[in-house]
Structures are given as C-alpha cells and as structure tokens.
Amino acid sequence: MSESSEYSESSEYSDYSKTINQLQNMIFLLLFITFFQIGLLGFGGGYSMLSMIQAEVVTRYGWMSTGEFADMVALSQMTPGPIGINSATYVGYTSVVNAGYPVWAGFLGSLLATFALVLPTFVIMIIISRFLLRYKSHPVVESIFQGLRPAVIGLIAAAALLLCNEENFGNPSTSPWHFWISLGLFLFAFIGRQVYKLNPIMLICMCGVAGLILF
Amino acid sequence: MLELFITFAKIGLFTIGGGYAMIPLIKQTVVDEKQWATEEELMDLIAVAQSCPGVFAVNISVFIGYRMKRLPGALMCALGAALPSFFIILAIAMFFSRFRENPVVASIFRGIRPAVAALIATPVFRMARTANINIYNVWIPIVAALGIWLLGFSPVYVILIAALGGYTYGQLIK
Structure with a gap:
C-alpha cells in the first residue's frame, strides 16, 4: 500500500x-x-x-x-x-x-x-x-536598375532625414544646449566628410569624445 | 579571406544606429579604398538588400563576400558583420544591464547620433552624380525621400514601384 x-x-x-x-x-x-x-x-x-x-x-x-x-x-x-x-x-x-x-x-x-x-x-x-552576377547585363535587369538607382538616392536621404528628430538632436526651446551642440556636431561631421574627406570612423570617435566633454 | 572578415568586422563595429549608418563606411572602405565594388554596384546592392527581408547590413556583406570569394567569402563577410555586435551585446546583457543609464555612455552617444545622421547624408550627393541624376529625373529621389520621411511610406514599396517604373520605361523606349 x-x-x-x-x-x-x-x-x-x-x-x-x-x-x-x-x-x-x-x-x-x-x-x-x-x-x-x-x-x-x-x-x-x-x-x-x-x-x-x-x-x-x-x-x-x-x-x-x-x-x-x-x-x-x-x-x-x-x-x-x-x-x-x-x-x-x-x-x-x-x-x-x-x-x-x-x-x-x-x-x-x-x-x-x-x-x-x-x-x-x-x-x-x-x-x-x-x-545578379550572371544577368547583370541583361537588358531587362539593366532597365530595372535604371529605375532603382534614383530611388535609392531618395531612400538614403530619407534615412538621414528620419534621424534628424528631437530624440537625436534635442529641442531648440526646451533643451537649447543639446540642440545647438548637436547641430554643430552634425555640421562638423558633414563638412569633415564631404569637403575634407575625413575617415567616417575617425569622425564618429571624435564626435563621441566631443559628446563626452560637452554633454 | 581574412581581409574580408576584418573589413566587415570593422564596419560592423562602427555602425551605430542601424543599417543605413553602414553605407558611408562601406563606401569608404569597400568602394574607395579596396575597390571591391563600384559605386554603381553599391547602389544596385542597396536596392536589392532593401527589398530583401532580413538584416540590411548582413545582406550587403553577403553579396560583396560572394562576389569576391563565392560561398566562403559570403560566410566570412556575414560573420564579420555580425560577430562584433554579437559579443558586445552579449557582454552588455550579461554584465551591464544598466548600461543605458550610465551618464558617460549616454553623453558619448548623444555626441555620436548627430554625426551618424550627417554621415548618412554625405553619400547622397556623390551618388546622385553616379546615378546620372539630372533635371528630368531629379523628382524621383525627392518624391521617394519625402514619401518615406513625411508620409511614412515603406521603402520596400518605393523600391517595387521604382523597379516597375524602370522596367516599363525600358520596354517603352525599345
């Protein structure tokens, strides 16, 4: 039992x-x-x-x-x-x-x-x-990419624009310090890359250090 | 082969804020320095990677790896793009679950975020030249960008419509 x-x-x-x-x-x-x-x-x-x-x-x-x-x-x-x-x-x-x-x-x-x-x-x-590697020069594939390329430019522009929001840049009236410094860093990175062709990895590190000092 | 892995590991390590942040880095290393691909190929690749499911950065690295060294190359590049973030996140998940509230980390990233936005914007102008953007087709990128940015269109639809448009145009002028 x-x-x-x-x-x-x-x-x-x-x-x-x-x-x-x-x-x-x-x-x-x-x-x-x-x-x-x-x-x-x-x-x-x-x-x-x-x-x-x-x-x-x-x-x-x-x-x-x-x-x-x-x-x-x-x-x-x-x-x-x-x-x-x-x-x-x-x-x-x-x-x-x-x-x-x-x-x-x-x-x-x-x-x-x-x-x-x-x-x-x-x-x-x-x-x-x-x-793609096989049919790259096929006329149909070629014409499709002819249409895609301009759109991709728009896609990249949109990705950049979407990042320019209050979360990443702050607000000019409620957090002016954050906003103006962010704008400055944005211009610094943009000009550094576009005009002076600085290495993007170096620019990211420099802005990280600037953030550490300024924020 | 090891060069493929190291290159993409470096790109993966400095891509902060998602796939598109990778584009300026890829353009710099893969197109300008190593010349593994042309700017035109990179643009085609962005369109393809965007219209495929999955992780954008991995899609791009798989294509470049496959082009250079077939399947082993694709494996190397995908591993390179994925591994650095895998270990960083794992370490954070294990040891620093309060990582986000660390004031030092927070201020470093506050500085980096505007730079990432700027770096993504820079290839736009050079690529516009490569894509033969002129007064007749400049409306395409503008409409695409505004549609995604302001109206919240999915980039996938933009790609599909553009592909269809390119195909139709190709048939018409033939």
Missing part, C-alpha cells in the same frame, strides 16, 4: 518534471522558429523587425517584460552593429536566463536566435547574388 502510493507519487512527480523539462527545452526550439520567421519576413530593416520581435517575444510568449524590451530597443540603437542582430542576441540571452537557465545556456540562446535570424537572408542573398 505504502509502496504503491510512493510509486504513484514519484511517477506523478516525474511526469510533472518531464512536462516542465519539455516546456523549458521548447524555449530553444521556439526561439529558433521565432527568429527564423522574423528573419524571413522582416522586410524594411531593423525597425520593422523590432515591432515583430515585440509581438512575439513580449506579447505572445512573455519571455521578456515590456520594460526589458524598451531597454533592449535603446541598447540596440546605442551599441554598434545592425539593430536586428543586436536585438536577437539580447532577446536570446535574456529569454533563456529569465526562464531560469544558467548563463551558459543564455549564451546558447543568444547564439541560436542570432543564427536563426541571419540564416534565411543568407540563403536568399546567395541566390540573388548568383542571379
């Missing part, structure tokens, strides 16, 4: 721990699937990916809180590297550690999420590269 109750208890326990184990192991599979999907459907670069990541990671799976997500967005923008890669790495690590795993598993999670994000585009870009 006592033996059988013990048996049933332990089997119940092992069932329970098995489901927990399954659920927790699922997080690696789900991380992979989620970021593979985002990599495959993430048209329009980092910012459109961020909203997809939020929908999946925060709203659907609850791997991260809204506050953690906001921190991650700011961090991805502030640190070097593509925003998509930055956020996949951060989410991969944080989700796994939040689920109660040790640090090394978090490392695995960040590796998995980043790999899953890059994989679909890598394959697509290889196929496109082969196609």
Whole structure:
C-alpha cells in the first residue's frame, strides 16, 4: 500500500518534471522558429523587425517584460552593429536566463536566435547574388536598375532625414544646449566628410569624445 | 579571406544606429579604398538588400563576400558583420544591464547620433552624380525621400514601384 502510493507519487512527480523539462527545452526550439520567421519576413530593416520581435517575444510568449524590451530597443540603437542582430542576441540571452537557465545556456540562446535570424537572408542573398552576377547585363535587369538607382538616392536621404528628430538632436526651446551642440556636431561631421574627406570612423570617435566633454 | 572578415568586422563595429549608418563606411572602405565594388554596384546592392527581408547590413556583406570569394567569402563577410555586435551585446546583457543609464555612455552617444545622421547624408550627393541624376529625373529621389520621411511610406514599396517604373520605361523606349 505504502509502496504503491510512493510509486504513484514519484511517477506523478516525474511526469510533472518531464512536462516542465519539455516546456523549458521548447524555449530553444521556439526561439529558433521565432527568429527564423522574423528573419524571413522582416522586410524594411531593423525597425520593422523590432515591432515583430515585440509581438512575439513580449506579447505572445512573455519571455521578456515590456520594460526589458524598451531597454533592449535603446541598447540596440546605442551599441554598434545592425539593430536586428543586436536585438536577437539580447532577446536570446535574456529569454533563456529569465526562464531560469544558467548563463551558459543564455549564451546558447543568444547564439541560436542570432543564427536563426541571419540564416534565411543568407540563403536568399546567395541566390540573388548568383542571379545578379550572371544577368547583370541583361537588358531587362539593366532597365530595372535604371529605375532603382534614383530611388535609392531618395531612400538614403530619407534615412538621414528620419534621424534628424528631437530624440537625436534635442529641442531648440526646451533643451537649447543639446540642440545647438548637436547641430554643430552634425555640421562638423558633414563638412569633415564631404569637403575634407575625413575617415567616417575617425569622425564618429571624435564626435563621441566631443559628446563626452560637452554633454 | 581574412581581409574580408576584418573589413566587415570593422564596419560592423562602427555602425551605430542601424543599417543605413553602414553605407558611408562601406563606401569608404569597400568602394574607395579596396575597390571591391563600384559605386554603381553599391547602389544596385542597396536596392536589392532593401527589398530583401532580413538584416540590411548582413545582406550587403553577403553579396560583396560572394562576389569576391563565392560561398566562403559570403560566410566570412556575414560573420564579420555580425560577430562584433554579437559579443558586445552579449557582454552588455550579461554584465551591464544598466548600461543605458550610465551618464558617460549616454553623453558619448548623444555626441555620436548627430554625426551618424550627417554621415548618412554625405553619400547622397556623390551618388546622385553616379546615378546620372539630372533635371528630368531629379523628382524621383525627392518624391521617394519625402514619401518615406513625411508620409511614412515603406521603402520596400518605393523600391517595387521604382523597379516597375524602370522596367516599363525600358520596354517603352525599345
């Protein structure tokens, strides 16, 4: 009697721990699937990916809180590297550690999420590269690019214009110091690059030092 | 091969604020210094990378790597573009979760952000010359930029419309 109750208890326990184990192991599979999907459907670069990541990671799976997500967005923008890669790495690590795993598993999670994000585009870009290199001088491809080139100029201009906002430059009436210094640094970098052909990496470092001193 | 990796690792390390911040760096190293691609090719590449899903910076590095050294080259460049940020973010996620509130970091980045905007703007004029922008087609980049900036159009649609326009124009003059 006592033996059988013990048996049933332990089997119940092992069932329970098995489901927990399954659920927790699922997080690696789900991380992979989620970021593979985002990599495959993430048209329009980092910012459109961020909203997809939020929908999946925060709203659907609850791997991260809204506050953690906001921190991650700011961090991805502030640190070097593509925003998509930055956020996949951060989410991969944080989700796994939040689920109660040790640090090394978090490392695995960040590796998995980043790999899953890059994989679909890598394959697509290889196929496109082969196609482009082969048919570059085909008249149809040529005329398509004839139309694309002027539009790309507009695209780059828009990317620069979109960065000229209050978040990056401050406001002339509420934070005049921030605004005028930012404007000065903008002109310094623009003229340094456009007129004096200074190295962009050097300009970024110089403006970073200027920011440290002036702000 | 190692040169490909190091070049893109350097570009990845100094790309702050997303894919387009990479363009001035790529233009400087890949087009001007190493001459792995022409300015015209870079422009075509931007259009292709923008209309593909995924990480813009990785898309560009995969193409240049593939062109130089086929599949191994593409792998090297993609790794180079991704690895520096991977380790930086990992270190931050592990040790400095309060990184953002650090006043030193915050003021450095306040200084960098206007510079990034300026650096993205600089290739526009040189590239306009390469793309043969003249009085008849100057409306295309202006409409594209204003549509994206003020009306919030997706760049993907702009690319699709421009490709369709180029194709139709090519058929008409033939």
